[in-house]
Amino acid sequence: GENVEQHPSTLSVQEGDSAVIKCTYSDSASNYFPWYKQELGKGPQLIIDIRSNVGEKKDQRIAVTLNKTAKHFSLHITETQPEDSAVYFCAASPLGTGFQKLVFGTGTRLLVSP
């Protein structure tokens, strides 16, 4: 089955810096890759997603890149702000599951210092 590895497990940056979180997946047929942000005491919330037919997607300060050959995708946050501090999870969805079966990485705790 699908397996997703996520790095780093913790990331500390200064406000205004960029942050990059990387994930690799094992099933080359996976076709949907969302990123979720989880704030303390809350459920995860989708921040951006990408499908396998797209190499890059951007939404304001957040971007995701996908390299299908390497089975690797990354989250890029520019101009980080203290409110970006949270745990971020990547996920991959195997083909044929209607994007509903999600295999998550183990999470990255991002701390943005003022």
Added chain:
Amino acid sequence: EAQVTQNPRYLITVTGKKLTVTCSQNMNHEYMSWYRQDPGLGLRQIYYSMNVEVTDKGDVPEGYKVSRKEKRNFPLILESPSPNQTSLYFCASSSPGPYEQYFGPGTRLTVT
């Protein structure tokens, strides 16, 4: 307000005592899922449902049961809970098209 609700939010129980965690969504979503979250392991999907009476196993279905008799509800049943099922549980719902999963507030379960 569009939301996913879970009950109870906190539960302490003993080994072997059957329990049900309810999940309800008011967004008319087709799809629903259950996850457990454990430190260092991230989120792991237990079951998901793509329609009424249609459920599929996620990565960690052992020890759990689900049913989807109505579109809005997706209860998680632990027939004989064990201490290794102590965890934070999340229910989520989504619809075709955006596929974004909307998560509930979580249920913290402790099995002693």
